[in-house]
Amino acid sequence: MNKTILIKYLKGEAGSHEVEAIAEWLDRSPENKKYFARLKLLWDISGEVAEEYPRRRQKSRERKKFWLRTGYFSAAAAVAVLLAVNIFLMTGDRRAAGTGQEQAAAAMEDVTVYTHRGVVSKVTLPDSSTVWLNADTRLSYPPVFTGDSRRVSLSGEAFFEVARDTLHPMVVSTDKGIDIEVLGTSFLVRSYCDDTESEVTLFEGSVAYHYMNSGEGRKEVIRMSPNESVVFADGDPAPRLSYRDDIYKDIAWMDGNLVFDDMPMPEVFRILERWYGVEFSVVNEAVWGYSLTSTFYSEPLFSVIELMEYCMPFEFTLENGKVTVR
Amino acid sequence: MNNCDTYLLHLSAEEQTRQYNNMDFDRIYKKYSKYIFRYSCRFLSGKEDAENIVHDTFIAFMNAGDRFDAEKDPLPYLYTIARNRCISMLRRRAVESRQDYISLVSAEYEPPLNISGIDIRNMLRKALGHMSPKVRETFVMSRYQGMTNKEIAQSLGISERGVEERMKKAMLELRKHFKDYL
Structure with a gap:
């Protein structure tokens, strides 16, 4: 059984022949069943961060159910939850107790x-x-x-x-x-x-x-x-x-992504300066009147610059940690 | 020590366990029903079915309520009830529907998950961070942006086979990061 068909099923895109093939494969052994159950769990878990990614498309498709986005796994904020019979609670207080330790800590x-x-x-x-x-x-x-x-x-x-x-x-x-x-x-x-x-x-x-x-x-x-x-x-x-x-979109940076949503160029440059550790030197002041809408998935600076050159009538030259805008 | 304290010291352990009252059930329902709903949706395809599970779960919980300490977190127990209810419902339907059979298997054979909600998201971000940018980009388009493999292939200018390979790598990365918790 190939993983691609299983992933297709998890996405809700498997045809009836494929569904039948998966069912038959599952029938064959408990190992297959465990493997599939684990794959599905990982897939479902990955939905927990769905909201951290900007949706590029606004398609309303029957298969794309709202519940695929977060919620289930984040139920108990600081308590671990098991999906089977055993119940496992995580507690722990790492705070210093007693005056001796408190004084030392201070x-x-x-x-x-x-x-x-x-x-x-x-x-x-x-x-x-x-x-x-x-x-x-x-x-x-x-x-x-x-x-x-x-x-x-x-x-x-x-x-x-x-x-x-x-x-x-x-x-x-x-x-x-x-x-x-x-x-x-x-x-x-x-x-x-x-x-x-x-x-x-x-x-x-x-x-x-x-x-x-x-x-x-x-x-x-x-x-x-x-x-x-x-x-x-x-x-x-x-x-x-x-x-x-x-x-x-404000925390896209945690995943190494940059999201700009109609952001004015002064702020864009400031964010890029922090993010890439470079300096922007603006020669053509007309750039201050522009704004940028784009998402960059863990991309190097030159990709960002390439895109800006494509969308705006300016020339960006990167040299020795400095970007000059003409 | 005042009189209250002295009195409490004399209560037996059983009496000190507070029992559920109607207000508790109301509060618990308001707080947790959405989690039970989302959980049920993982295995049942219809919204109505999931709603029925939520309903059955809370009824069962209320009936068993007097056995439980109202100070403890009821959520793990609610999940256990919901899981059993889902499995029962799927068992009846699995005979007719292959789709439901597959769901039944995934509910019955699911490994227990030893990790809190906060840590899950931490680990996910870590896993996504460890994927190579191309793999991550593909996974994001597929999982979070609702694109089909064909659409992704066209958008990125690669073959559908290329998309499939990247998705496999992505799932492998997830498995690597969560293997200690499953």
């Missing part, structure tokens, strides 16, 4: 992780939360979380998947003075010093966004729900909350 310095331009990295925090760092980002955290909350600080862009702990909320502090209080959830923080705004986008769970309202002169808080994003532009007194249904 004496230790924060751990700081940097990613330079052109680097994406993944970090596991002491509580087993996971943080993906985009290029040119700095994250600091204590070697052990002690006290009432889990405090980390961030400058740059990172996607957090925070381990659930309702007794000890995580607080992410950004260099622009925002504190994001988290219980157990996944969210994206973009706060680069050289951007003119910062953005926090919630994917799952709930967070409390604390900021200083410079108009009112007091600290305020916004409670966020999934699919909401809060943008705070430099110089504004307060941030703006909006609902978005296209949030997954």
